[in-house]
Amino acid sequence: MNLSIVGSGYVGTTVAACLADLGHEVVTIDIDEDIVDAINNGESPIHEPGLDELVAEHGGGRLRASTDYEEILDTELTMLALPTPSNDDGSIDLQFMEAGAASIGEALAGTENAAADPHLVVTKSTVVPNTTEDRLAPRIADAGLERGADFLVASNPEFQREGTAVADFLNPDKLVFGTDDDRATALLNDLYAPLREAADGDVPVVETGIAEAEMIKYANNTFLATKVSLINDIGNICKEFGVDAYEVADAIGLDDRIGEQFLRSGVGWGGSCFPKDTDAIIAAAQEQGYDPAVLSAAVELNDAQPERLLSLIDDHVDVSGKRIAVLGLAFKPGTDDIRNTRAVPVIEGLQERGADIVAYDPVATENMRERYPDIEYADSAAIALEGASGAVVVTGWDEFGALDAEFDEMAAPVVVDGRRSIKRRDGITYEGLTW
Ligand SMILES: NC(=O)C1=CN([C@@H]2O[C@H](COP(=O)(O)OP(=O)(O)OC[C@H]3O[C@@H](n4cnc5c(N)ncnc54)[C@H](O)[C@@H]3O)[C@@H](O)[C@H]2O)C=CC1
Ligand SMILES: O=C(O)[C@H]1O[C@H](OP(=O)(O)OP(=O)(O)OC[C@H]2O[C@@H](n3ccc(=O)[nH]c3=O)[C@H](O)[C@@H]2O)[C@H](O)[C@@H](O)[C@@H]1O
Incomplete structure (x- = not known):
C-alpha cells in the first residue's frame, strides 16, 4: 500500500519506518527540512531503540520524506501525526492539526487525478472526542472537497511508549479503528494486515466510532496516569x-x-x-x-x-x-x-x-x-x-x-x-x- 504520514516526529517517524519495514511504500511530510533530509539519507531524526536500523535500511527507498504535501496524491491514505500541545489553560491546542488538515485538503483539491476512491485521512495524533469530525474534516472540506466522495476520515490512536516505540508499534496490545464508513475500515485493515501477520500472537482489533476511538486514547493514558x-x-x-x-x-x-x-x-x-x-x-x-x-x-x-x-x-x-x-x-x-x-x-x-x-x-x-x-x-x-x-x-x-x-x-x-x-x-x- 502507498501511504503518507504528515508530521515526522516521535510517532510519525516510528510508524513510517515500521510500516515501510512491513512492506508498505511510505512518505512522511514535515515542515522541518533537517528531518526530511535525515530520513532520505537513512538517518533517524529521533532516538528510539531499533529505529536507526529501520531508517538506515528503508530511508530513501520504501521510506521517503518530503516537505511537499502534493506527495499525498500518490497515496491511498494519509495519517496525521502532528503535535497536539496544551493551551495555557490546559485545553488542547489544535492549530497544528487544523493547519495539517487544511494543507491536505488543498493538495487533494489541486489534483487532476479523478481517483475512483476517496482519500482516507486518519487522525493518529491524540485529540479530544469529536475533533476529527468537528475540527479536521471541515478544514479538509474547506478546499471544496466533499466528505464521503473526495475524502474519508478515521481515527487510529497510537499507544507506543518512548524508549520502546518500535517494539510497541510492532506488537501492540490492540489496534483501534474509529470509522464511520466501511471503506475506511477496509483500508485500515489492509494497512495493518502485514503487522498482524508478523506480530507475536493475535492482535485484537477494536472497530468502533471515530469519537469512541479518540476517547479510548484518553481513557488509556489517564487510566494509567491515575493508576500511578x-x-x-x-x-x-x-x-x-x-x-x-x-x-x-x-x-x-x-x-x-x-x-x-x-x-x-x-x-x-x-x-x-x-x-x-x-x-x-x-x-x-x-x-x-x-x-x-x-x-x-x-x-x-x-x-x-x-x-x-x-x-x-x-x-x-x-x-x-x-x-x-x-x-x-x-x-x-x-x-x-x-x-x-x-x-x-x-x-x-x-x-x-x-x-x-x-x-x-x-x-x-x-x-x-x-x-x-x-x-x-x-x-x-x-x-x-x-x-x-x-x-x-x-x-x-x-x-x-x-x-x-x-x-x-x-x-x-x-x-x-x-x-x-x-x-x-x-x-x-x-x-x-x-x-
Ligand atoms: N511521543 C509519543 O510517544 C506519543 C505521542 N502521541 C501523540 O502523537 C502526536 C504527535 O506527537 P509526537 O510525534 O511526539 O510529536 P513531535 O513533536 O515529535 O512531532 C511532530 C512533527 O510535526 C511536524 N510539523 C509541525 N507542523 C507541521 C505541519 N503543518 N506540516 C507538517 N509537519 C508539521 C514537526 O516538525 C514535527 O517533526 C501527539 O498528538 C501526541 O500526543 C501518541 C502516542 C505516543
Ligand atoms: O500517549 C503517549 O505519548 C504515551 O504515553 C505513555 O508513554 P510514555 O509517556 O512514553 O511513558 P510511560 O512509560 O507510560 O511513563 C510515563 C510516566 O509515568 C511514570 N511511571 C510509570 C509507571 C510506574 O509504575 N510509575 C511511574 O511513576 C514514569 O516514570 C513516567 O514519568 C503511555 O504509556 C503510552 O501508551 C502512550 O502512547
Whole structure:
C-alpha cells in the first residue's frame, strides 16, 4: 500500500519506518527540512531503540520524506501525526492539526487525478472526542472537497511508549479503528494486515466510532496516569505507617483485576503525554459542564509528590548553601526526554531553598543544561555525590542501583530516593518516598 504520514516526529517517524519495514511504500511530510533530509539519507531524526536500523535500511527507498504535501496524491491514505500541545489553560491546542488538515485538503483539491476512491485521512495524533469530525474534516472540506466522495476520515490512536516505540508499534496490545464508513475500515485493515501477520500472537482489533476511538486514547493514558497516582497515594499512606509500599504493590499486582504494571510509586509521572493529555481531557470535560473529580485529584497528587520528596530531605538537612545532588533528570529511564520531568519541580524547590545543585543524568544532561544553564552538571553519579550534603533520586536509572562506596564521599550521606533505585546500606541516612 502507498501511504503518507504528515508530521515526522516521535510517532510519525516510528510508524513510517515500521510500516515501510512491513512492506508498505511510505512518505512522511514535515515542515522541518533537517528531518526530511535525515530520513532520505537513512538517518533517524529521533532516538528510539531499533529505529536507526529501520531508517538506515528503508530511508530513501520504501521510506521517503518530503516537505511537499502534493506527495499525498500518490497515496491511498494519509495519517496525521502532528503535535497536539496544551493551551495555557490546559485545553488542547489544535492549530497544528487544523493547519495539517487544511494543507491536505488543498493538495487533494489541486489534483487532476479523478481517483475512483476517496482519500482516507486518519487522525493518529491524540485529540479530544469529536475533533476529527468537528475540527479536521471541515478544514479538509474547506478546499471544496466533499466528505464521503473526495475524502474519508478515521481515527487510529497510537499507544507506543518512548524508549520502546518500535517494539510497541510492532506488537501492540490492540489496534483501534474509529470509522464511520466501511471503506475506511477496509483500508485500515489492509494497512495493518502485514503487522498482524508478523506480530507475536493475535492482535485484537477494536472497530468502533471515530469519537469512541479518540476517547479510548484518553481513557488509556489517564487510566494509567491515575493508576500511578493511586499507588502514590497508597504509598504515601504506607510511608506514614512505616510500611513498604513496594511489597504492598507486588502483592496487589498479583490480583489479575489490578495487574502488576504501573504500580511503581514515587515522585510521579511526567513526559510529553500523560500531563498534557490529562489536562486536555479535564478541560474538554469541563467545557461540556462535567468536572472529572478523580482525574483532577490524580493531577493534584502528582503535582504534590516532588514537594513530599523535598520535605523528606528537609527533615534531615537544611539544604541552604549546601551541595545537593540530583540523580536523574529524564522523565523516565531510557530516554533523554525532559518534557514535564519531575526533575523540574525538584530542582526549582531546591533552588528556592538556596541549595547548591549538582545534577547528573546518563543521557539527559544536555537537554537540561539548555533549561537550567547555571546548574552544575556532573559527568557521573560518583562526581555528583562527592562532597554533597544530600542526594535526591528523581529518575530510576538502573545504574543508580549499583552505587555503594560512592556514598562514603558525601559530606553528609542523606539520600532521598524518589524511585526506589538505591539499596539501603549502613552509613547512609536513607529515606524512600513511599517505603
Ligand atoms: N511521543 C509519543 O510517544 C506519543 C505521542 N502521541 C501523540 O502523537 C502526536 C504527535 O506527537 P509526537 O510525534 O511526539 O510529536 P513531535 O513533536 O515529535 O512531532 C511532530 C512533527 O510535526 C511536524 N510539523 C509541525 N507542523 C507541521 C505541519 N503543518 N506540516 C507538517 N509537519 C508539521 C514537526 O516538525 C514535527 O517533526 C501527539 O498528538 C501526541 O500526543 C501518541 C502516542 C505516543
Ligand atoms: O500517549 C503517549 O505519548 C504515551 O504515553 C505513555 O508513554 P510514555 O509517556 O512514553 O511513558 P510511560 O512509560 O507510560 O511513563 C510515563 C510516566 O509515568 C511514570 N511511571 C510509570 C509507571 C510506574 O509504575 N510509575 C511511574 O511513576 C514514569 O516514570 C513516567 O514519568 C503511555 O504509556 C503510552 O501508551 C502512550 O502512547
